[in-house]
Amino acid sequence: MPAHDPSDSDDVAGTTRLSSSPVRQALSDSVYEDIKAMVMDHEIAPGARVGIEALARTLNVSPTPVREALARLEADGLVVKRSLSGYRATELLTRQGVEELFEMRLLLEPRAAALAALHADDWQLDAIEGLLENMQSHPVPAGPYATYRDFAALDQRFHDAVAEAAHRPLLADAVERLHSHLHIFRLSSLQSEDDPTVAEHECVVRAILRRRADRAAEAMADHLNRSLERQLGRFAQE
Numbered sequence: 001m002p003a004h005d006p007s008d009s010d011d012v013a014g015t016t017r018l019s020s021s022p023v024r025q026a027l028s029d030s031v032y033e034d035i036k037a038m039v040m041d042h043e044i045a046p047g048a049r050v051g052i053e054a055l056a057r058t059l060n061v062s063p064t065p066v067r068e069a070l071a072r073l074e075a076d077g078l079v080v081k082r083s084l085s086g087y088r089a090t091e092l093l094t095r096q097g098v099e100e101l102f103e104m105r106l107l108l109e110p111r112a113a114a115l116a117a118l119h120a121d122d123w124q125l126d127a128i129e130g131l132l133e134n135m136q137s138h139p140v141p142a143g144p145y146a147t148y149r150d151f152a153a154l155d156q157r158f159h160d161a162v163a164e165a166a167h168r169p170l171l172a173d174a175v176e177r178l179h180s181h182l183h184i185f186r187l188s189s190l191q192s193e194d195d196p197t198v199a200e201h202e203c204v205v206r207a208i209l210r211r212r213a214d215r216a217a218e219a220m221a222d223h224l225n226r227s228l229e230r231q232l233g234r235f236a237q238e
Contacts, residue, residue, distance in 0.1 A: 009048075010137070014079060027043075027061065027065050028065045028068050028069065029032060030064060031061055031065040031068070031069045032065075032068070032069040032072050032073070033060055033096070033149075034059055034069075035050075035055060035066070035070070035073060035151075035201070036061075036067050036069075036078065036149075037145045037146050038071060038146070039073065039078050039079065039089050040078075040136040040144075040145035041144045041145050044089045044182075045089065046089050046090065046091050046216050047088060047089060047090075047091050048088060048089050049078055049085070049086065049087070049088050050070065050086070050087040050088060050089060051086070052066050052067060052070070052086070052087070055221045058118050058209075064077050067220045070087050074087070075180070076180060076182050077090060077183055078090055078182055078183055079198060090168050090183050091183075092181060092183060093181070095232065095235050096181055098228070098231050098232065099228070099232070100198060101178065101181055101184065102224060102225075102228040102231075104173075104178055104229070105224050106221060106224050106225070108160065108163075108171060108174055108175050109162070109163065109175060109221075109224060110167040110177070110216075110217035110218070110219050110221040110224075111166075111171070111217065111219045112162055112163040112168070112171055112172070112175055112220075113162055113166075113204055113208065113216040113217050113219070113220035114165065114166075114213040114214065114216050114217040115165075115166035115168060115171070115209050115213070116128075116163075116165035116166045116216065117207060117211050117212055117215075117216040118211065118213050119165065119167040120165035120166075120167075121164060121165070124164065124165040125165070125208065125209060127161050128158070128161050128162060128164075128165060128208065129163055130157065130210065131154055131157055131158045132198070132201055132202060134196055135154045135155065135158065135197075135201065136148050136200050137153065138151045141171055145184060152182075156179050156182075157218050158201060159175065159179060160172070160175065160176050160179060162204065162220070163175035164175065164210070165208070166176065178188050183230065192234070196226070197223075197227070197231075200219070200222065200223035200227075201223065201224060203219040203222070204216060204219040204220050204223060206219075207219050
């Protein structure tokens with residue numbers, strides 16, 4: 001019988017680890033999206049405790065992917081972890097909180113758009129234009145979070161891409177951090193079907209593609225001001 005080569009078992013173990021990793025990641029992503037939808041749709045109420053064991057039973061998974069999902073949701077700003085009491089869903093932004101968030105965005109993002117018009121590389125221009133085209137093919141639907149999450153993700157990626165194209169890393173990082181406040185989308189189930197977000201983005205993109213820094217800043221500021229008006233309008237409906 002030939003001598004056992006330890007490298008053979010190492011290869012097998014390595015192959016097993018590699019083959020199982022994508023499966024584990026897919027499960028982790030699936031659990032993350034499931035719990036995120038429960039938070040966004042208020043199945044888990046704002047401020048409510050989020051029980052790991054209960055969620056694991058509901059989703060028919062072990063507690064491990066639930067813990068991983070909650071850690072990601074904490075980074076998103078959708079849950080908070082407190083010592084001794086575990087995770088809780090974040091409270092909804094107040095009217096003042098929304099106003100303060102947009103105040104910061106208005107300080108940062110028009111400047112980012114102006115700098116993007118001046119400094120964006122060709123591939124960055126293509127990326128920004130591509131995100132706009134994707135949003136045009138994902139009109140804002142009506143329904144629960146699962147039906148509009150792709151649109152919301154594209155919207156966030158669009159703003160982050162514009163900031164990245166400014167070639168100011170600290171500015172881009174600040175913009176991305178502001179966008180982590182995803183709980184703003186829980187003010188209402190979603191925008192209306194005739195939401196003008198895409199048309200407003202088109203104005204920003206046209207200005208950036210034409211290298212019009214002043215117009216890009218103006219278009220971004222106009223978009224953010226209009227978006228703030230739409231967000232504040234929902235408080236009157238509640």
